[in-house]
Amino acid sequence: MCEQNMKASQELRRLLESIDRKSYPAYKSAQGAYNFGDYVLSIDHVQGDPFASPSKLSVFISHQKAGYPAELFDAPHKKQAFEDYLVRQFYQESARYNFKAKGSGKSGLIAISHPGPEILSRTACECSAQGIALRFEVGFPASGRTIQAGELIRILFEFLPKCVRQVLVFKNRPAGEVQAVALLAEDQYFIRQELKRLGLVSFVADGSVLPRESGVSSRPMKGSVAFHSPESLRVTLQLPNHKTLTGMGIRKGITLIVGGGYHGKSTLLKALEAGVYDHIAGDGREYVITDDTALKLRAEDGRSVRNVDISMFINDLPNKKDTLCFSTKDASGSTSQAAAVAEGIESGSRVFLIDEDTSATNFMVRDDLMQHIISRSKEPITPFIERARDLYEKAGISTVMVAGSSGAYFYIADTIIQMDSYIPCDITKSTKEFCAGYGTGAVEAAPGFKLPQKGRKLTVSGQNEGSQNPGWGGPGQGRRNGLDADWRKERIKVKVYGKDSLQVGKETVDLRFVEQLIDGEQTHALAQMLRFCLEHRLLERYCVADTVALIQKETAKGGLTAVSGCSYAAMGLCMPRTQEIFACLNRFRG
Incomplete structure (x- = not known):
């Protein structure tokens, strides 16, 4: 924290007293950094009027003043959990004073x-080598558009100091509370490493509570059945801080989740989807851990598809349209799901999560009778069931699928889990024995399996520009001097509508069906990333994978401020996964 331009807190008080009853723009003079003794308060941006977006403020406290032990944040996974903890505590503490100033x-x-139950990396809190910074918003008080300085003095000199000292000073926290956060983070990280060692795509601990209160609630359902692993799939883990933990391990390969309606098939899959993120204690899913590259696939009628190789699934269209570089502004269910698989491979996903209910039927399977009546030569779609085995054996991509109506996947599944009143049962052996005598032949892999080529670009017209403009050439290559030269002078405006969509310039990106996007602040971050891409013309100059790599390199170096352009614009952002960055770029119609 630079102290060169810092002022004393009493200077802020005198300034506010001097502008009391003046017109609202006089608040602008309060911008700056002020020393409050234990911490520094920065007024980074002042709103234009009392009805506009609130003013942006931040506080910074040194580690010496805060007193939190370094072992609470000495690893990236512990640091993220620590920052998440402070944001939650500040939210609860500040809520006591919300709108107390009139x-x-x-x-x-x-x-x-x-935050919801997921532990995410947010700009609201940053624990650096120097200390801890919290970023938040304050509505500067006014009567009409006349400054009420006395009310702001109450916020900044009475309410805020109590919040800061209660949350950011270690000795004021309940004994053992923050240590428990660090211990859980260590356990969750350990399980993620064990997934790789044990050849698992997911782990669901015994005693986990998977059902939620409702479809719009993230709280665990009271009185619900606790998860209990079948013996044949049970894994025992010796955690660093939890002694022994048992639960169900889902192995790599093809896993089928079946059962009657309302018995918990989709509930289990939803928990696996959410398991790409760590969860707080008490959520019921804190020990549900999934490979963090896992991607939920679904049909998405009407979405934009640009220059995607879907030939693995769709070929020889009657209109002779090229499926090696397929584009459409209005994809069907099958073409959208085929594109999602290709895009998922491109994003580095090692696990595909699929629910039959949200999939295109003709993309997933063709039954024996249909294949006899409509020959393969007359059907341009190669269903997923004929590619799933090759995806695993030749590309290392596992599939976890919920099925309720088609038994065809029994033949190719490595593991079959039946959900019976929310209790999983391993029925792999009995099902395989039944299939052997059922009479229908096993599903054969379709010929011609080939992964999409790397280097896909969204904008064909700019393919030559990369060679003419020697800037950033791909992951790991130098500074972005070429980017800086191409910076657009006009600032593109962005808007965000919850977590479901965003607007950059005049283009809207629909993210409703990107189901693992779970926080509106992630959508805010995606909007800033897309704006960054457009202002630097990245989508014209680089392939999608290199564009995402460049964004991640910039944010790793300078945080989300690097793509948002200024510190206060970076407030209220949350880091999305690689898969969601790809999903956003791929759905941009620009």
């Missing part, structure tokens, strides 16, 4: 990120 519009608002 006025028009957003006067008196004190707001910070409000």
Whole structure:
């Protein structure tokens, strides 16, 4: 924290007293950094009027003043959990003073990120080598558009100091609470490493509570059946801080989840989807851990598909349209799901999660009778069932699928789990024995399996520009001097509509069916990333994979501020996974 331009807190008080009852723009003079003794308060951006977006503030406290032991954040996974903990505590503490200061519009608002049960990397808190920074919003009070300085003084000199000292000073926290956060983070990280060693794609601990209160609630359902692993799939883990933990291990390969309606098939799959993120204690899914590259696939009628090789699944179309570089503004269910598989491979996913209910039937399977009546030569679609085995054996990509109506996948599944009143049963052996005598032949892999070529670009017109413009050439290559030269002078405006869609310039990107996007702040970050791409013309100059690699290199070096352009614009952002960055770029119609 630079102290060169820092002022004393009393200077801020005198300034506010001097502008009391003046017109609202006079608040702008309060921007700057102020020393409050234990911490520094920065007023980074002042809202234009009391009805506009709230003012952006931050506080910084040195590690010496905060007093938190270094072992709480000495590894990336522990640091993320520690920052998440502080955001949650500040949210709860500041809520006690929210709108206690009165006025028009957003006067008196004190707001910070409000995390769900997932532990995510947020700009709301940053623990650096120097200390801890918290970023939040405050509605500067006014009566109409007349400054109410006394009310802001209450916020900054009475309410805020209590919140800061209660949350950011270690001695004021309940004994053992923050240590428990670090211990859980260590356990979760350990399980993720064990997945790789044991050849698993997911682990679900015994005693986990998977059902949620409702389809729109992330809280665990009270009185629900606790998860209990079948013996044949049980894995025992010796955790660093949890002694012994048992649960169900889902092995690499093709796993089928079956059972009657309302018995918990989709509930289990939803838990596996969410398991790509760590969860807080008490969520019920804190020990549900899935390979963090796992991708939920589904049909998405009407989505934009650009220059995607879907020939693995769709070929020889009657209109002779090229499926090696397929584009459409209005994809069907089957073409959208075929494109999603190709894009998932491109994004580095090692696991595909599929629910039959949200899939295109003709993409997933063709039954024996249909194949006899409509010959293969007359059907351009090669169903997923004929590619799943090659995806695993030749590309190392596992599949976990929920099926409720078609038994064809029994023949290719390595593991078959039946959900019976939310209790899983391993029925692999009995099902395979039944299939052997059922009379229908095993599903054969379709010929011609070939992975999509690397280097796909979204904008064909700019293919020659990369060679003419010697800037950043791919992952790991130098500074982005070429990028800086091409910086567009006009600033592209962005808007975000919850977590489901965003708008960059005049283009809207529909993200409703990107199901592992779970926080609106991730969507905010994606909007900034897409704006960054457009202003630097990255999508014209580089392939999609290199564009994503460049974005991640910039954010690894400078945080989300690197793509948002300024520190206060980076407030309220949350880091999305690689798979969701790919999904956003691939759905941009620009």
